[in-house]
Amino acid sequence: MLQGGISLFHSIGTFQTDEQLASDFYIYECGFEDVKPRDPYQYQPIDYYLIHYILEGEGLFFINDEVHHLGAKQGFIIPPNTKNNYYPLVGNPWSYRWIGFKGAACYDLFSRCGLLRNTANGVENFTYRYENKRKMDDLFASVFTYSQNRKPYAAIGEAYHIINLFIEQYEEEMRCRITQGEKYVKYAIDMIEKNYDQSAFSVEQLAQMIKIERSYLYRLFKKYLNVNPTHYIVQYRINKSTELLKKSSSSIEEIAYLVGFNNPSHFSRQFSKCKGISPSKYRSQFKIIDTEQRNKENKLSSSI
Numbered sequence: 001m002l003q004g005g006i007s008l009f010h011s012i013g014t015f016q017t018d019e020q021l022a023s024d025f026y027i028y029e030c031g032f033e034d035v036k037p038r039d040p041y042q043y044q045p046i047d048y049y050l051i052h053y054i055l056e057g058e059g060l061f062f063i064n065d066e067v068h069h070l071g072a073k074q075g076f077i078i079p080p081n082t083k084n085n086y087y088p089l090v091g092n093p094w095s096y097r098w099i100g101f102k103g104a105a106c107y108d109l110f111s112r113c114g115l116l117r118n119t120a121n122g123v124e125n126f127t128y129r130y131e132n133k134r135k136m137d138d139l140f141a142s143v144f145t146y147s148q149n150r151k152p153y154a155a156i157g158e159a160y161h162i163i164n165l166f167i168e169q170y171e172e173e174m175r176c177r178i179t180q181g182e183k184y185v186k187y188a189i190d191m192i193e194k195n196y197d198q199s200a201f202s203v204e205q206l207a208q209m210i211k212i213e214r215s216y217l218y219r220l221f222k223k224y225l226n227v228n229p230t231h232y233i234v235q236y237r238i239n240k241s242t243e244l245l246k247k248s249s250s251s252i253e254e255i256a257y258l259v260g261f262n263n264p265s266h267f268s269r270q271f272s273k274c275k276g277i278s279p280s281k282y283r284s285q286f287k288i289i290d291t292e293q294r295n296k297e298n299k300l301s302s303s304i
Helices: 104-110 133-148 150-176 180-194 203-210 214-225 227-247 254-259 264-276 279-303
Strands: 014-017 026-034 049-056 058-063 067-070 074-078 084-088 095-103 127-129
Touching: 014 133, 026 133, 026 150, 049 104, 049 133, 058 074, 067 074, 095 133, 095 150, 104 150, 133 150, 150 203, 180 203, 180 227, 203 214, 203 227, 214 227, 227 254, 227 264, 227 279, 254 264, 254 279, 264 279
Parallel strands: none
Antiparallel strands: 014 026, 026 095, 049 074, 049 095, 058 067, 058 084, 074 127
């Protein structure tokens, strides 16, 4: 039985199937290869997604008139109908595993992995890096082994495990890439969501929680949200009040206090300013809808 590990890798193995488990995402082929040096030749475009992971050595990957020098712990993806070429470097040829996928969900899944997306300079991303070589080797090997042993559902399960690892890694990279200013804004929004119902909660208190100057907080909100924090808090409270006006039996005065206003009249003025309608008229719209719905239900019941 083939297992993960480079010591068993000085060979070649391939598997291909026409069995389609599902139309959205399934394994079309998989394999492994310890590549020998060779002269470059042009690969023909394929009609499926082909992803490689390099275990050792190095080589060149050409796609859409770009060249990538890749080595261990790196990989690349070839989407359908895309001109490409790849070959090992003399003196240190690469060894890699690969899986070919078909299905309507392929593009979306690989995009969520950070692949095939447009980068900052407008070029699609066809390469990746995954540091835990042993884990990735074992997973690619399991996909091949299960496929060879005619256990397609186990194979696709391991393939989804690979996809999930790529997605987790990409999401973590995105979190680490956000600026300090964006982190402050995100933290501020979290604090607003947790404290909006406290009438004493203000921009000054928010700035103290985040430990930044009030003026800097204003600049960050204008830059990233195009609204100042005072208006954001008011809008958040008003939006919360609309939920209560639709669904609760609390009075308008009670709702004003529940969403953090300490004056019902001030709440009504702010609500009218934001929504273009008073809280009472806003609520009456949904009472009319409820009445019409009940009348329809009553008519339906009487006709049965």
